Amino acid sequence: MAKRDRLSGNEAVAIALRQINPDVFPAFPITPSTEIPQYFAAFAANGQVDTEFIPVESEHSSMSAAIGASAAGARSLTATSSCGLAYMWEELYIAASNRLPLALALVNRALSGPININCDHSDSMGARDSGWIQIYAENNQEAYDNMVQAYRISEHKDVRLPIMICQDGFITSHAVENMELLDDEEVRGFVGEYEPENYLLNPDCPMAVGPYSITDYYMEAKRNQAEGMKHVSRVVLEVAKEFAALSGREYGLFEEYGMEDAELAVVMIGSAAGTTKDAIDRLRAKGEKVGLVKIRMYRPFPAEEIAEALSGVKAVAVMDRAEGYTNHGGPLGADVMSALYRARSQALAVNYIYGLGGRDVRVEDMEHIFAALRQIAEDGDAGETYRYLGIRE
Known part of the structure; x- marks a missing residue:
């Protein structure tokens, strides 16, 4: 019991x-x-x-x-x-x-x-x-x-x-x-x-x-x-x-939150997914079609399944809590973008480095990410695909 x-x-x-x-x-x-x-x-x-x-x-x-x-x-x-x-x-x-x-x-x-x-x-x-x-x-x-x-x-x-x-x-x-x-x-x-x-x-x-x-x-x-x-x-x-x-608790390779009709999505790993869910709830209350794919199993990487989960989105932000030092983003970003490419996805994708060394991630920060995705979808151009969140320039 x-x-x-x-x-x-x-x-x-x-x-x-x-x-x-x-x-x-x-x-x-x-x-x-x-x-x-x-x-x-x-x-x-x-x-x-x-x-x-x-x-x-x-x-x-x-x-x-x-x-x-x-x-x-x-x-x-x-x-x-x-x-x-x-x-x-x-x-x-x-x-x-x-x-x-x-x-x-x-x-x-x-x-x-x-x-x-x-x-x-x-x-x-x-x-x-x-x-x-x-x-x-x-x-x-x-x-x-x-x-x-x-x-x-x-x-x-x-x-x-x-x-x-x-x-x-x-x-x-x-x-x-x-x-x-x-x-x-x-x-x-x-x-x-x-x-x-x-x-x-x-x-x-x-x-x-x-x-x-x-x-x-x-x-x-x-x-x-x-x-x-x-x-x-x-x-x-x-x-x-x-x-x-x-x-009574269900698990998969990843969790989809608000993805049933999402046009804008975030992909991430770990505790900041809870913060992102709060941001999604706020934005959904305003009528915005936003969602989250939270990775549970990262190795082996479920590439085909993730590409399918993102098949209906216009723009996606992949969030890395680690730097890859490739000048192109982090490891999760590389894996997700590769999956999208192989699936011939038309989604515009950007990769954010965030939360390094315990840097706070707030609900407002994730709302900012979705606002950036909204602009990317409207412009039809991802712009700079390798970005930092919350950095002091």
Whole structure:
């Protein structure tokens, strides 16, 4: 039976992990993800989980230990943010290339420098092509729900790839919201026991993990990873359907808000989608046909589905909370514009960089974006397609 509670995003994720009761959790603290292992360490100390909680000396070691545990047949995970993710960079590729179904609770934070501890997406966007599944949350409820679904996706026999569950640093990780938790037994029944087919400690089937791959085999190994990624969208939707039957909360690859007749649309990831929904409600009350596509699953990227969702719009703004340094915009902008191009879309598209280092995004800012889109649609010209929102020139 569902229970209502008031929790921060970090505590909500830690509770989801307590309910899942993973086998191994190596951890090293870094703001703003520190609270996740901190809460979980208390669960372990109090005997509320059977997990082997391992304090390690660095983020590189935390991911290394999670990889070792997963390779040995254990359900494992770790948590990090920002420079911690950068420090485990090498290990991200190792986890994915070995097709290890482990989880990472990532609390998004700006990468240095200059030094900043607040939210943007530069950490996870830098890891977008490392071979990990990436799923993002708008709010605390979604962060909890995504973590409950994580292992069902990652461990699926057609996938077997690591998964990154992302939420916005401080904005959701430390802010407290009303939310609904599932029963412990409901979560454990939904997630189930981990029964790996191949693992290092299986005496009946010896195997190597992380062998040297010469030229004759390396490309085939990478193609094997890509094959796993091909199945992720289907599995995410299957798991979401089962989760909806359990919780009443529905999820897809992305969420459409006000898109049924939208002529102007915004595409974005994360907590600022809530602000954008408020702006849409205001503008809809004035009769304006505006909408939002909020990305939930960013890797693999659901290009065809997003292009279809945007097929009726005249102008679209793609919002990146990370800079791409391409002189053309950010990573989400590149992916969405590529999807529109392949679909031969006639929509005029612009890419905004916004919210870097925790810069506030207000309802009025998003109303300004829709006003700019309105002008673009009237002019029939996108103008400067690479823009910044809220910058002091």
